Amino acid sequence: MTGxxxxxxxGLGTVGGGLCRLIETNGSLLAQRCGRSLLVSAVSARDRRKDRGLSLEGARWYEDPVSLAKDPELDVxxxxxxxxxxxxxxxxxxALSAGKHVVTANKALIAHHGTALARIAxxxxxxxxxxxxxxxxxxxxxxxxxxLAGNRVTRVQGILNGTCNYILTTMRETGREFGEVLDEAQKLGYAEADPSFDVDGVDAAHKLAIITALAFGCEVDFDAIQVEGIRRVSAIDIAYAEELGFRIKLLGIAQRRNGAIEQRVHPCMVPKSAPIASVEGVFNAVHAEGDFVGRIMIEGAGAGERPTASAVAADLLDIARGAQLPTFGISATALESLPTLPMAEHRGAYYLRLLVVDRPxxxxxxxxxxxxxxxxxEAMLQRGRAPGEAxxxxxxxxxTGEAQMAKALARIEALKSCLETPRMIRIEQP
Amino acid sequence: MTGxxxxxxxGLGTVGGGLCRLIETNGSLLAQRCGRSLLVSAVSARDRRKDRGLSLEGARWYEDPVSLAKDPELDVxxxxxxxxxxxxxxxxxxALSAGKHVVTANKALIAHHGTALARIAxxxxxxxxxxxxxxxxxxxxxxxxxxLAGNRVTRVQGILNGTCNYILTTMRETGREFGEVLDEAQKLGYAEADPSFDVDGVDAAHKLAIITALAFGCEVDFDAIQVEGIRRVSAIDIAYAEELGFRIKLLGIAQRRNGAIEQRVHPCMVPKSAPIASVEGVFNAVHAEGDFVGRIMIEGAGAGERPTASAVAADLLDIARGAQLPTFGISATALESLPTLPMAEHRGAYYLRLLVVDRPxxxxxxxxxxxxxxxxxEAMLQRGRAPGEAxxxxxxxxxTGEAQMAKALARIEALKSCLETPRMIRIEQP
Structure with a gap:
């Protein structure tokens, strides 16, 4: 046992508070597991006087977090x-430049600066x-x-945003529309006052950028991700999905194809029998395919004070135990800069919903x-008849190919009998 | 990069062959990930002349695996x-006594001798x-x-035997009885010629003993596990489960209660909406609850050449990367010897099926x-009427409590109108 x-x-917001509580609550267990105690010896937050329900006894207080990062006493x-x-x-x-280990829960930071920071580390x-x-x-x-370090990973996909998954689950269970369910989610605290970061897929894309780098040993490339959120998913599509044996999920998907990386976040129809289809509510899941392990999926709480504190604590324990792992699984200098597979080259099955005039x-x-x-x-559904009406x-x-689909959709949209822009949702066969 | x-x-059976193939196939990737190459430099198996489709070039051959374990050139x-x-x-x-790292996929060995071997390590x-x-x-x-190292784990449970899960899934999908489905599973290679190790729950219990030690920081105690297999699960119970909103799964469950450990392997009814209920076929899953993380579940292929080789390779990479982790998460000398909670003190809900004479x-x-x-x-079902018949x-x-249930069942069985031993299946609310 060293010191x-x-x-x-x-940062002593939700996760910071949760971490301090975790270390307070489980301190002796953590010490037993890593052979040394974990001591919160300095903290920084905006308002010192705010009551956070934490003792923080003996911890130095920094107004300026950058000064904290320079504190020579700190290990992490x-x-x-x-x-x-x-x-x-x-x-x-x-902190990294000062030779300190860093643990962060900041997906935007890693998605945008992960490669450069990994090199400093x-x-x-x-x-x-x-x-x-x-x-x-x-x-x-x-x-x-x-x-999965023994595997060549061929594909990763995940339900990476609990707010979206909650909204989609509730839309399915209640038959209500997006806007109404979003309002409720905001009231319940499952969605932010400004929900765009979540519902437009940006948050999921941050996370996808990170796991893509890790899975394929490439540089983190947030800008390469094709992103579409869930605002346009409507109750009728969810009902049709159900009837066709699918669930609609916002997935982040990355795969390597033809020497390039395809990275995309968008609503997907997945077969109800797929494990990821039954991940409901605010839960998240990550599904990976490797050449030896086959498919594995891990699911659990994707956000919140205590679950995120659990993840941060796991990183701290790894460091305390002396683990030395390259940030993205291989040397930061060896991370490849891989081309992006254009969305036009995507291949898959598609769900289309048209509103047309019912005439011969x-x-x-x-x-x-x-x-x-x-x-x-593969299948076509038309409900009832209403001659001359929509x-x-x-x-x-x-x-089929995305490029072909785009051409066909443009032509369908241009038909006089087509009354609105056709709705297209990609089908994933995980 | 060191050497x-x-x-x-x-052992060059299924998993041994898979491991050698994994190292052959993904060797350069592994070297990139751990900073050194992995070299199979000695092997041992019964029959040297058998064609295993492996090159094994330059590897020393040992007739006697114990001599291999003493080979001073080996790191692992x-x-x-x-x-x-x-x-x-x-x-x-x-090998451990000679100061070599050991990786094993031998559940029976760890379940029976894990504590002692961890102490040597x-x-x-x-x-x-x-x-x-x-x-x-x-x-x-x-x-x-x-x-989950930041958490106090409160409960672990898992689908730990793919053969049983395959049989139960197939029974549900086809409505057939255990014996018939077992025969088919044997023909398909999903069950051994002597299936008792799997279907009687022993294999699942080996695995449960190991995860219990890890989850609760206690000595491995295989003999403390209450074990019941799936031979008595019948098609009619599976049909009733379906009707009542449950699935029948063989679960291994461990929890800490009143300072003691409850460890049991038996068929369970779980709500269809529980994530573990949708783990089907030969797949396995492990579900854990921690005081901060909440519930997480991980599922994937539970056996087979390539998935198991993937797990063995992950251990090898950890060692190559210099990870030094205590065998069961804490020092082997600190593992507690915890009392076993007697099954009579188990509490839960129960499903009972009786065959009775239909009379007032x-x-x-x-x-x-x-x-x-x-x-x-909570619920009672009786199908149709057949006065005077079964x-x-x-x-x-x-x-309720298991002890009370046992007494009630004994009294019910003794009723003249009760025509066979009542069938009891425990209900788990995960």
Missing amino acids: AMKIGVA VVELIGGSEGVAYEVVAT EEKGVTLAYEGAVAGGIPAIKTLREG GVIADVAAALRDEDISV VPVVIVTHE | AMKIGVA VVELIGGSEGVAYEVVAT EEKGVTLAYEGAVAGGIPAIKTLREG GVIADVAAALRDEDISV VPVVIVTHE
């Missing part, structure tokens, strides 16, 4: 301020750990970096548009 | 012989790793030992037997 590991916590700096730029970046870069021989940045309490980073020849026109792009139809038509295609 | 890590593989010995006693034990104990300052011993490719050990007063007699033990009924009656109780 206590001295920790500086920058935990950054829980958030945001991809500004003070959070400065805290992490300063490697130069200084310290750890940059970020389990809490992806999928809350789920040990997704550890699973990919260590649990319409279906023939739609079918011709698909046929001319070599798209074959009726929804739902089509499920076999696997 | 190659020299590995001796004792991988034991893939199997069995709790005899040569497997000798190989592991010899600790004395010698080497690693004893066994990820492949539990749930095949699923990084269950890593998740409990490291991913029978239900009243049964109800009285339950009432006198203070057991309250009819099944199904009862679901609220939570």
Whole structure:
């Protein structure tokens, strides 16, 4: 047993408070597990007088988190301020440059600056750990970096945003529309006052960028991700999905194909029988495929004070136990800069919902548009008849190319009998 | 980068062959991930001339695996012989005593001798790793030992035997009886010629004993486990479960209660909405609850050449990366010897199926037997009427004690109108 590991916590919001409580509650257990005690010896937050229900006895207080990052007494700096730029970046870069280990739960920071920060960590021989940045309490980073280390990973996908999954689950269970369920989620505290970060898929994309780098040994490339949120998912699509044997989930998906990386976040239809389809409510899940392990999936609470504190604590214990792991599983200098597979080259099956005038020849026109792009139809649903009036038509295609689908959709939209922009949702066969 | 890590593989059966193939296939990736190459430099198996489709070029051949364990050139010995006693034990104990790291996928060995072997490893300052011993490719050990290291674990449960899960899934999907499905599973290679190890719950119990030690920091205590297999699960119970909103799964469950450990393997009814209920076929899953993380579940292939090789490789990479982790998450000398909670003190809800003569007063007699033990009924099903003939009656109780249930069942069985031993299946609310 060596001396206590001295920790500086920058940011005492939800997760920072949770971490201090975890160390208070389970301190002796942690010491037993890593052979030394964990000591919160410095903290930094905006308002010193705020009652956080924490003792923080004997911890030095810093008004300025960057000064905390320079504190020569600290072994590890935990950054829980958030945001991809500004003070959070400065805290992490300063601490690493000063030869301190860093633990962060800041997904935006790692998604935007992960590669550069990993290089600083490697130069200084310290750890940059970020389990809490992806999928809350789920040990997704550890699973990919260590649990599957014997595998060539072929694909990762995940339900990476609990707010979206809660909204989609509730829409399915209640038949209500997006806006109404979002309002309720905001009242319940499951969605922020400004929900765009979550519902537009940005948060999920931050997390996807991180796990992509880890899974494929490439540089973190947030800007390469094709992102679409859930605002346009409507109750009728959820009902059709149910009827066709699917669930609609916002997935982040990354796979390597033709020497390039495909990274995308968008609503997907997944077969109800797929394990990821039954991950409901605020839960998150990460699903990975490796050449030896096959498919594994891990699910749990994707956010919140206590689960995220659990993830941060796991990183601290790894450091206390002396683990020395490269940030993204391989040397930061060896991370490849891989080209992005253009979305136009994506291949998959598609769900289409059209609103057309019910008159002779319409279906023939739609079918011709698909046929001319070599798209074959697996199923078509048309509810009831209403001659001369608007009726929804739902089509499920076999696997085809995104570029072909885009052309066919443009042609369908241009039909006089097509009354609104067709709705398209990609089908994933995990 | 230090020199190659020299590995001796004792046992070239399914998993041993898979491991050699994994190292051949992904060798350069592994070297990139751990900073040194992994070299199979010695092997041992019964028949040298057998064609295993492996090159094994330059590897020394040992007729006697115990001699391999003594080879002074080796850094790590991988034991893939199997069995709790005899040569497997000798190989592991010899290698550890000689100051070599050991990786094994031998659940019977760890379940029976885990504590003693962990003490040898600790004395010698080497690693004893066994990820492949539990749930095949699923990084269950890593998740409990490291991913949840910040938590006080309150409960673990798992689907730990793929053969049983395959049989139960197929029984549900086809409505067929156990014996018929077992025959088919044997033909398909999903069950052994002598299936008792799997279907009687022994294999699941080996794995449960290991995760219990890890989750609760106690000595491995296989003999403390209450074990019941799936031979008595019948098609009619599966059909009733479906109707009542449950699935029948063989679960291994461990929890700490009143300062004691409850460990049991038996068929359970779990709500269909529980994540573990949708783990089907040969898949395994481990579900853990921690005081901060909440509930997490990890699922994947629980057996087989490639998934198990993936787990063994993960252990090897940890060792190559210099990780030094106590075998069961804390020092082997600190593992507690905890008392076993007697099964009589178990509390839970119960499913009962009786075969009774359909005549006035029978239900009243049964109800009285339950009432006198203070057991309250949540639901009762009786199909059709057949005055004077045998009819099944199904009862679901609220939570009660196992001892009370045993008394009530004895009294019900003694009723003249009760035509066979009542069937009881415990209900788990995970």
